[in-house]
Amino acid sequence: MTTTGPRPPRHTLTYRALAATAVCGALALSACSAPGSGGSPQPKSKSASSISTNPAKAGKVTLSVWDQEVRGGQNAEITRLNKQFQSRYPNVTIKRTSKSFSDLKTTLKLALSGNNPPDVVEANQGYPDMVTFVKAGMLLPLDSYARAYGWTKRYPSSLLALNRVSSDASHFGEGKLYGVSQMGEYVGVYYNKTKLKQLGLAAPTSWAELTADLATIKAKGELPIQFGNLDKWPAIHTFGVIQAATAGKQEVRNLVFGTGNAKWTSTATVQAAKTLQDWAKKGYFPSGVNGIGYDDANKQFGQGDGVFDITGTWEAAALKGPMGSSLGLMPTPPSARGLATTGGESLAFGVTSKSKAPDVAAAYIDFITDAKAADVMLKTGNLPAVPGAAANALSSSSIEGQMVAGWQKINAANGLVPYLDYSTPTFYDTITAALQDLIGGKSTPQQFTQTLQADYSKFHQG
């Protein structure tokens, strides 16, 4: 039953020898030195006196800018601001390269390590990106520009902190400033006004009221909180909000930025984990929440399934469509420990250390983040990090008005706590997996906090 004819003889040995030689040769070719560009000294901040804040005097300049503002309102906002900047300073040409967030993330490292990196780049906060860039000496410290342009007065300190990296590049949240951001975002509580009314409830004004409402809503047969965690990250925000309410903003900040001796295994964090698990057990979330997509859950909320939806301001526009005036948004209601909610800001616009026109680059960054720029952002449907005059004209019953009012309230109370996955380079993996375990009942609140602490200790010791 031979089905194939005689085979040609195999040159097995020859192939092997060839392959071995090739691999050895390739190794020899690449094995000259350790990978990575080394030895470049940390760039120094320019002295305040040598800074020119007037790009008109800079002569002919081409400014290469890499951003990730590709989506509707964001693209509109940047396009308009770029045009305004160039008509004000005709000697400056902006060469814009815009990529989606993940494309930018995967290509920026290579671009920065080249000899002609862009002048202005949008860098993602956190260890894998901004801290790595600073460590390799790719970004220019902007502190003297911050003084010249008054950025430290413009922004709340909690927002600037996210763009600061310590001088030894071992952690972030303090140290030199490496960029400023255009837009803000926070995790709030969306609520269905119609449903609340039907249930005879008012929008909760405190954390205690919110948690009491959940039980009432469940008892009356409605879904208290719409939630989907198949994509793993949404639970960071839900847990972040609970932890901020339970442990308070200072403890969370200490944890994330690695200051003080805060531990993830603290009583308050264990309590927060227990609350999250209880909510899942008591059916305050839809059943099978780890198998529901984030977008699907929000769509369900938009269609009237669920009284609350705890998620970020980035969902406002999408939820407004189907819900109209029955949609409400508030920052997480204050607990006994004060007003605190998870949030942050868009990627930071920074200047590369190899830029030939750092003064013009900084002037550009100032231009796209000042009060006039904030109004442009607001008109194009974005939430500016520092709202300008146009924000006061918004109706307080509109979702945009509530979103901006909430943002101003949070910043007035200095209540913004950073995203928990900033804690260590690997924390995103650790906490997303651990949260799915916790919500799925596979681990106890104690085990959950121990898992987080193990990752945390490893990073802060090593």
Add this chain to the structure above:
Amino acid sequence: MPDRVRAAYRRRAPGEPRALGYLYIAPALVVFVAMVIVPLGQSVWYSLFSWDGLSVATWVGADNYTALFSDPTLRGPFLHALVLLIFYSLLPITLGLLLAAAMSRVRVRGLTFFRTVLFLPQVLAMVVVAVTWRWIYAPSGLLDEGLRAVGLGGLARSWLGSFSLALPAVGVAGTWVGFGLCMVLFLAGVQTIPRERYEAARLDGAGPWQEFRAVTLPALRPQIAVAATLTIVAGLRNFDLIYLTTAGGPGNSTAVPAYEVYHRAFEIGQVGSAAAVGIGLTVLIFALTVVVSRLVEGGR
């Protein structure tokens, strides 16, 4: 000089390949070395360092490789990949064989139509496949609603959210994608089997099963080897389906090596570790394909 060249040729046995042959393959070889071998060597080199992708790397020797065995977040993905091979390779081949055998025995009306429909999943973009299966597996999705409709509501669950079922669930999606290709390969193979063999088998009193075992299966050996190699390679480097359905969750129960490579290299800046996972994956794929060609092709 020419004398020596001539002498060199004279020493060869007639028919022995001449050195000139290397000149013919040189263009392809140069491209291959530049595009495949050098990057491979580079990956091996990177895998010996702890490197964030930018600043100077630190030499860690084989640490990244020992981590493949000692670190549960790296060992897990390799185990999952092996489990997934059942769904990505074994099941599609089995299904493909059954379908090919059935289609070759029974004259089906509109055979081309069915063949096209069954092959369709292979043509679809993986993104489409992933989004579709996410909907099917959602707690109020097609599968659960279907189960409820036939009175099996007790079985309905959050498939992708279940720690024990998420991996098989993603696997089934992979089976659905892969079996069409296997079937088409086998159908093509079946058509080359001489009819006489089937006639002879039937004369000897063989039933459908014996006929399949004694005639179809042995004749399809080369096709099975091709199908196995293709599906194993596709299965082991599978990234998009996992990335788009579960992102490795719930917990880490569906994490796979290819996803770890991307995640470590581009998202969390552990280039050395990513390279080590990549090399590990390469070695695994290489070993498995060698085993397949030995077993199925029956080579020496």
